[in-house]
Amino acid sequence: MAKKIRFGLVGAGWMGKSHASAFRNAALVFRSRLPEIELRAVADVNLESARTLALANGCSRWTTDYNEIINDPEIDVVDITTPNDTHFVIARAAIAAGKHIYCEKPLTLDSRESQILTDEANAAGLITLVGFNYLMNPAQSLARHLIQSGEIGEVISFRGIRDGDAAVDPLAPFSWRHDRKIAGSGALGDTGTHALSMAQMLVGDIDSVFGFTKTFIKERPVSVAGSGYSSRADLTRMRAVENDDTTLCMLTFKNGAVGSMSCSRVATGRRAWLTYEIQGTKGGLFFTQQRMNELQFYRHSDPPSERGYKTIYIGPEHGIYSAFHPIPGMQIGYNDLKIIEVHELLTAIEKNMPAFPDFEFANKIAKVVDAILLSAEEGRWTALDELHAPSTVRE
Amino acid sequence: MAKKIRFGLVGAGWMGKSHASAFRNAALVFRSRLPEIELRAVADVNLESARTLALANGCSRWTTDYNEIINDPEIDVVDITTPNDTHFVIARAAIAAGKHIYCEKPLTLDSRESQILTDEANAAGLITLVGFNYLMNPAQSLARHLIQSGEIGEVISFRGIRDGDAAVDPLAPFSWRHDRKIAGSGALGDTGTHALSMAQMLVGDIDSVFGFTKTFIKERPVSVAGSGYSSRADLTRMRAVENDDTTLCMLTFKNGAVGSMSCSRVATGRRAWLTYEIQGTKGGLFFTQQRMNELQFYRHSDPPSERGYKTIYIGPEHGIYSAFHPIPGMQIGYNDLKIIEVHELLTAIEKNMPAFPDFEFANKIAKVVDAILLSAEEGRWTALDELHAPSTVRE
């Protein structure tokens, strides 16, 4: 572990801060089990933001030009946390410069772009990782293990939900999240992809989809100040919402399983509610992100009078949890997932092996999203194979 | 309340026994609040079954010919608990004879038949009730009340599930439930209708559906002895399963809400699992039959720091519960739902007002089922209006 891994951060907003913290904490949590890490530079369109974040993390270089990071020969990893619509261009340039890439989700706005990035990163032999942090939960590793070891038999059913109430107020102003050009789809791309990523990881490749989208709040007041979750509205000027408030879909998997996923950003009563139920021929699993330190497991081979879903609390027996706490019952939180994500990235770079989930994985999710949108438009089942290779990508 | 209500029971199996008990218990629970009840005769193809059930309920007449009941001028109500495929003929004859009808669900095997029964019963001015007993739960009355009084705003989303594991064993023998001619559809008609009936009752009329069906266990051994849940299999002879192990569907409602329902009879880990979540613009509701004495309720108008789903335990404050128990926390069970159902029927007859849920209601559910099956076959959204008036009904 002689080699130090040096990274440059592009994007100094909330998620940039979160990544920088995760790198520092990974060093504290995993210590000598990880290569040494160094933050070399921070780029942001807002120089002050870049500067603040850099200084807070013991880094003395900041810039408004991300190319400085991409072209810096002293940097091994480019970490992208900028707005979604910029990921493609920055990541593509980083690939061209031979950098490993750590990119926030979604990787791109559509699967034509994600296919290009995947192809080019693979061709260049680079390590990539996309920030589907919920997959990093030791509870998910346990779920994977139980499935792969046959404990629930052949998986036949997946049911996923991702509901939130962030957009439930019809007077909350129009934001980038409602703008198809910047955000792509709405609830589906922003949050439904979390549930889809769990389906992909735990059940496997999706074969075909049927989608349905609905926008309940058809227009929203224009924002006059602030941005994101704290902006204020001008109630006299309305703008049409351009993407889905809710998306429902059905899924068929290559292994014969079937499933459904629904997501909503106007789900009154649900706050970052992310659940799945997986049924196999011999057992089942249930998980909800609201109780992210628990996995429910059912084994049909138990004696008939003793069958039931069991609630397993994550503890030191569950792999990477033990790096955080020596005893069970102490909770892993959201920030810890990011730390595990960084551990995964650095370990992959050190060993020169693919990280999980990489561009390839993100590309699969992007294709599922595109197929759902196409299906919803045309009102028919759509095979993922129908999505052609990219032809008209913006460059 | 001078009038006594006299009924004849057609079908002396498990459900016939359940109905007879419900009539007797309704008298004990509601006493003078209900008209007097008398069981006049029991019919069953198995005379011994008819006799046993009759005697156990203080009734001295039994027969193998249900026409004796239908044509008995001393009988006011014909109670039908025979196999599903016989409901249509018996009910139609009972209507022709001017009897009120209490029929187990499903009313018929398809909506052409249910439409005929509905039209004819309406034309004859008869009281009808179909045994969707889960709707009789005081928890459902509370849900209805909360919705109708605007507590959750406009309903925009319904998510229903009915999962069971009764057919999870691939070696469990072929039974009438797998036979399309006798059972109609599989998981959908047998159990999914419970979830659909909750959607219909709580959200309202369904406009269009998209359906998907799947049969995982494509053939089953022939049964050599016994029937129903306790039969034994001949593993050397297999018979093709003719209906769905699982059905998924999406729903749009006339009031603009959208939703989904999924049901399965091979849902490992779930036993008569029946749940719904209803989201409105101002609140939400969650219910699971496994905890049938509870309703979860969310009100978005609570102060932001005090918002959350509340678990309401059903008690004397919740209408008809108080007829059972003077104090809260004592559980209503399945058998009590049947007693409430009988109370509904008798009260409706006494007041000469429609009962709930009547043939009209059951006909709506039948149309939804037929539309789902048609949609699944054709792979496209199907409007309920596409289902034409009956033309070629077996008579």
Place this chain on the structure above:
Amino acid sequence: MAKKIRFGLVGAGWMGKSHASAFRNAALVFRSRLPEIELRAVADVNLESARTLALANGCSRWTTDYNEIINDPEIDVVDITTPNDTHFVIARAAIAAGKHIYCEKPLTLDSRESQILTDEANAAGLITLVGFNYLMNPAQSLARHLIQSGEIGEVISFRGIRDGDAAVDPLAPFSWRHDRKIAGSGALGDTGTHALSMAQMLVGDIDSVFGFTKTFIKERPVSVAGSGYSSRADLTRMRAVENDDTTLCMLTFKNGAVGSMSCSRVATGRRAWLTYEIQGTKGGLFFTQQRMNELQFYRHSDPPSERGYKTIYIGPEHGIYSAFHPIPGMQIGYNDLKIIEVHELLTAIEKNMPAFPDFEFANKIAKVVDAILLSAEEGRWTALDELHAPSTVRE
């Protein structure tokens, strides 16, 4: 099963109605598996109540004098559902007349009386059963089975709770429940005994106790109309409450286990909340009456990464449930517990074997209650052996 069992009911209030229904339903549910049952007479201080209940149950004899029942040679079982303070005298007379006895809980107001009844009933070789109906739950049979078969190892800890909010309103009027002479203790005797009976049944004999009682609402307005839960108060006249609003106790068991029980009638937020947790050296059990169709079970011998509490839903695999429903997931309710209780009584009489829970059992609970009250008064641990044989019993 030639013999018919004939019973007379003493007390025609809510509980009398409940017993009468249970007898009739037991016949319907268990059919030929039970001897034939006949209600021969009903006694109540209110003749009209006796008459109504008798007629509703096909019985043509009613009286205000319970001695008519006790002395009727045609009656096998005396069923006592009168107010608590009358149980002793009626039961003693019934024993003297050689009747089997079915008595509502509490058997008596204190353990001197219950000891006498127990001794005399045993001496006369009579079958007795006391209505601790919550013990009749198939979930409790499962719990017993798991403990007895060693699945949780040696039991070392019991934690029981019985909380309700019936008396939480300080302006709810003084009732017989607050009157030490009629009710005995308050929350402890009325409801805490439910939790204690579970400790006795599942863990075993109690050795010593430490008790603490508290009356939060020291006086209540006098009632001017009605009675029980629906009476009205005269706020100008107050009467001192004579027994405990809440009782806490610690328990040591003869087998070395330790435990605690707390009960309250002013437990804001809890409605007939009855729970226990039992920990053994190899596993644990958790139950709550609010979800009476579930038992939680933990087995420490599971693989470390798969340990967790499992939720078992009661179904046909769990003994007597199968008499009610052929399929799982259909709920047993409170009334069904009473039916099982009657099944237990009649089976015991038919086989001439002790019923469970009998006077002996109820006497043990009464001793625990008396020891808790004595301990609370003296502020020290009290052994059950300190309670002397009865000397000054009212006769």
Place this chain on the structure above:
Amino acid sequence: MAKKIRFGLVGAGWMGKSHASAFRNAALVFRSRLPEIELRAVADVNLESARTLALANGCSRWTTDYNEIINDPEIDVVDITTPNDTHFVIARAAIAAGKHIYCEKPLTLDSRESQILTDEANAAGLITLVGFNYLMNPAQSLARHLIQSGEIGEVISFRGIRDGDAAVDPLAPFSWRHDRKIAGSGALGDTGTHALSMAQMLVGDIDSVFGFTKTFIKERPVSVAGSGYSSRADLTRMRAVENDDTTLCMLTFKNGAVGSMSCSRVATGRRAWLTYEIQGTKGGLFFTQQRMNELQFYRHSDPPSERGYKTIYIGPEHGIYSAFHPIPGMQIGYNDLKIIEVHELLTAIEKNMPAFPDFEFANKIAKVVDAILLSAEEGRWTALDELHAPSTVRE
């Protein structure tokens, strides 16, 4: 906020690492809202441990002599994470040197020592904080707010549990935790204090206690290698366990409330299970550490048919959560509690106001523990006032 706060860390084990991380993360999470922080030196009996921890946190000084830290005029805060039995001496020396103190729980082994430290720290006007990190949860702040604003009326009942299974294996070797001289009491001091600290914070000062202790596993094999949770046993040599496996207690509070607490280290099936239920005259609260991002709240003034416990998920509306995440539903974990604790300490130092929970608070908990142990020994209620001022303290 010009002033930088400099601290020295005494103890470089698991908890020392946790504290160092918390300081660094507090800077990242709270940024300019906190004074600048600097780790000046690390002391540990194991020099290598001190060195590693120092270097990992950008600190260039380490030592085996904690006096170097205590006497360093450049250090403002002494942070003590050494074994429990050393806290008293180190803290007392730090007070003498005029340092603010951040000390892991328990502050001392008994209340005579904690009283001395409290008196001396108060006399010196120093800021102190003891690491009862579970109290730092925004869910607890919400609970406090709801109680203080009268939402649940007058508190009348507290029921606390702290159960874990760390010592459930009888062959797990004897460790310092079983040694009265090093650990003080067993389950009570190590873990029961967490539940007691919640009682103290939320209900208030405790007046008197009744305690009961039990050691189920009376001897354990001697450890031959390793320490703490991972040590190995020599099964041929046994050593007597010197403190409680489980403690049960009853509590009376100065405000008239009553309660109970039980804790166990042999609680099969429970992993760091920490729960409380608080009942007031107008409402109730329920919390479990296993679901530390939730608080259950009941308000009796809701309409009778809408009463129930509500599950509130912690989000940005709940104070300090918003420093971690801008959106709800993202979980706070154990490590975040330590960050909040550091925030509390630094804010208190900056504003020169008492921190919570300080030595005064810890001293109250120590007195409760001592009173419970005394009561258990003497088998009688014990008032906290009976614990005399310190006279024979080791110095």
